[in-house]
Amino acid sequence: MTTSTQAPRRTRIQQEKRELILEAALEVFSTSGFRGSTIDQIAEAAGMSKPNLLYYFRRKEDIHETLMERLLETWLAPLRELDDIGDPMTELRSYIRRKLEMARDFPRESRLFANEILQGAPRIMPLLAGELKTLVDEKAAVIKGWMRAGKIARTDPWHLIFSIWATTQHYADFDVQVRAVLGPNRGGDGRFEDAARFLEQLFLDGLKPKA
Amino acid sequence: MTTSTQAPRRTRIQQEKRELILEAALEVFSTSGFRGSTIDQIAEAAGMSKPNLLYYFRRKEDIHETLMERLLETWLAPLRELDDIGDPMTELRSYIRRKLEMARDFPRESRLFANEILQGAPRIMPLLAGELKTLVDEKAAVIKGWMRAGKIARTDPWHLIFSIWATTQHYADFDVQVRAVLGPNRGGDGRFEDAARFLEQLFLDGLKPKA
DNA sequence: GCAAATTTTGACCGATTGGACAAACGTTAG
């Protein structure tokens, strides 16, 4: 029942301020990376002094660590939901849709994650090789089952998952590029619906013209 | 004939040392981003003292700028080659293959670019909205022509290009994650061939099972 | 071989970094 790291007792103010700091840190870390961000930046974004911030989080790394722990849970939730019940093609389509919605609604979280991976994942490598790999292997097995049953085409399930991650997260991580290329008209709010339509077709039928 | 920024006269040593610095800076910038990298790191990686490095590049930004200029040229080359002559499906397939080869052979360049975009592209925004947008619009028109001719399925050409960028660059930018998830066996040198096979099928036929 | 030009170095600068600390301030239970 009791975990080795017992939950520390926190006052109401502590809970509120910690939340405020994490929100500010997400903003700063996601656009500058860990090394490129300063405690001052985060403190200012959170509307408090640096020593005050350090009262709630003793080290810069503690903030980042807390942020990453929370992130991984919500980030992997859509994949966890991918289930064997229901039509495979529908399951995959709704997974893609959910991931795209997360790129739209939580772009900072996506960029925070991308920053960490880009820099060699020094702080979450164990999680990748452990929890993440286990989960992906598990879902890859589910997908393989679908292939054996002839429900979807036979391919590499791992690379299929990668391609879903890549295409959806692209709209969060490379957002400024996407908007720059699409221009003011096509790059407006509708770009996510356009992306959803395109990805649905790509993963369903590919590009080969219908005979 | 003469460009406004005339090519500065450089000695043999200058050319060699500048190259050495750029190579070292590519290594450092691509893993730590601009703000997260220090001149000392680059100098040490290049095997020289900081003041010595600053003799060849007066400011940290100058190194990054030079790197980004070169990068964009080679990075967009594959897309430039995408041409109207030849079979559309073959053209697209070889574009995907070339991009995947670049992710394999020049991962640092890919990560350097990703870092810059992730952080809001503060130093190359004009290039994205200018040169890059122009090129993509041009190629999107070519692809649209193929669709009108019934050579490939009708979809959004811009998002098609995005999806090719995303899926291929994923293997450079998220390399540590890809290898962690695939594990020591499947994550070895063969992962790029597996990826190539998967992507070819995805973009050709999608996932729908063959009737 | 020698003078001029180029390259390298060590010492240094002001600004910023992550973080420590004690004092001051605020809040609350008795």
Add this chain to the structure above:
DNA sequence: CTAACGTTTGTCCAATCGGTCAAAATTTGC
């Protein structure tokens, strides 16, 4: 009211940051 506790602030610190500069070492043109 007051003592205990939680919160906030100003000040300070050593380390590191990007960058300068003059002097020393080296290379180059003749």
